[in-house]
Amino acid sequence: MTSHLDPRQTLRRQLRQARRSLTAQQQEDAASALLTDIAQRLVTLSQASNANTQPIQRVALYLSNDGEISPHLLCEHFWQHGIQTYLPVIDGKQLTFALYSKDTLWQENKFGINEPLTNETISGHELDMVFLPLVGFDTKGGRLGMGGGFYDRTFANKPADARPLLIGLAHDCQAVKSLPIEGWDVPLQAIITPQQLIKVD
Numbered sequence: 278m279t280s281h282l283d284p285r286q287t288l289r290r291q292l293r294q295a296r297r298s299l300t301a302q303q304q305e306d307a308a309s310a311l312l313t314d315i316a317q318r319l320v321t322l323s324q325a326s327n328a329n330t331q332p333i334q335r336v337a338l339y340l341s342n343d344g345e346i347s348p349h350l351l352c353e354h355f356w357q358h359g360i361q362t363y364l365p366v367i368d369g370k371q372l373t374f375a376l377y378s379k380d381t382l383w384q385e386n387k388f389g390i391n392e393p394l395t396n397e398t399i400s401g402h403e404l405d406m407v408f409l410p411l412v413g414f415d416t417k418g419g420r421l422g423m424g425g426g427f428y429d430r431t432f433a434n435k436p437a438d439a440r441p442l443l444i445g446l447a448h449d450c451q452a453v454k455s456l457p458i459e460g461w462d463v464p465l466q467a468i469i470t471p472q473q474l475i476k477v478d
């Protein structure tokens with residue numbers, strides 16, 4: 278019964294439907310567009326963030342699922358530049374992060390998404406940059422995810438100017454004028470889409 282769904286649930290359903298409706302060609306074009314000027318964009322974001330100017334060494338990405346924009350070309354870019362890439366691993370109600378390389382072995386999590394098969398994980402706070410999947414975003418850094426609260430719990434209490442930088446990746450059709458935000462929602466520092474780089478102040 279629709280009347281019993283809260284506004285976040287209704288939005289989530291609509292936006293998931295929108296991203297799943299993109300064609301394979303649109304998905305491919307979107308993934309390529311993320312690479313445009315990426316090195317320069319990331320340098321600009323890290324310098325503006327006050328989170329010191331140490332080089333980026335460890336970044337987390339995700340394996341795309343349910344129509345999410347794919348970061349696989351970004352991942353190759355990082356590999357070419359000797360930057361270590363990590364993927365989220367569900368650990369209770371939080372996420373830890375496991376190294377992702379060409380030798381990674383896999384196991385499926387309870388949502389059917391592959392995770393690296395390893396006992397060695399690091400905490401989210403050891404990363405320099407995290408690229409987050411999302412269902413919806415607004416230009417103030419609001420993020421609507423799949424509803425598990427995993428990223429929110431993992432980065433609860435992180436000051437906006439502390440590492441890691443939290444960067445949402447999205448299709449342009451996932452933009453929402455203003456998301457209904459809850460107290461536990463951790464704001465993004467930036468959102469990258471095929472058409473825009475949104476820096477949140």
Ligand SMILES: Nc1nc2c(c(=O)[nH]1)N(C=O)[C@@H](CNc1ccc(C(=O)N[C@@H](CCC(=O)O)C(=O)O)cc1)CN2
Binds near residue numbers: 342365
């Ligand atoms: N690619 C990707 N990886 C990710 C996330 C994500 O959003 N995207 N997560 C971000 O937190 C975590 C997983 N969170 C998820 C939460 C719900 C569903 C999901 O598909 N739910 C289905 C029901 C599936 C089931 O219960 O079997 C659904 O709601 O229809 C998937 C991932 C960690 N890894």
Ligand SMILES: Nc1ncnc2c1ncn2[C@@H]1O[C@H](COP(=O)(O)OP(=O)(O)OP(=O)(O)O)[C@@H](O)[C@H]1O
Binds near residue numbers: 420423424429430459
């Ligand atoms: N820091 C937190 N501490 C405890 N519970 C939390 C915290 N953050 C989120 N939650 C719980 O997680 C549930 C889901 O949150 P929300 O709908 O914001 O998830 P989401 O951002 O869409 O999901 P995800 O980050 O997994 O993609 C909420 O009902 C909330 O109670």
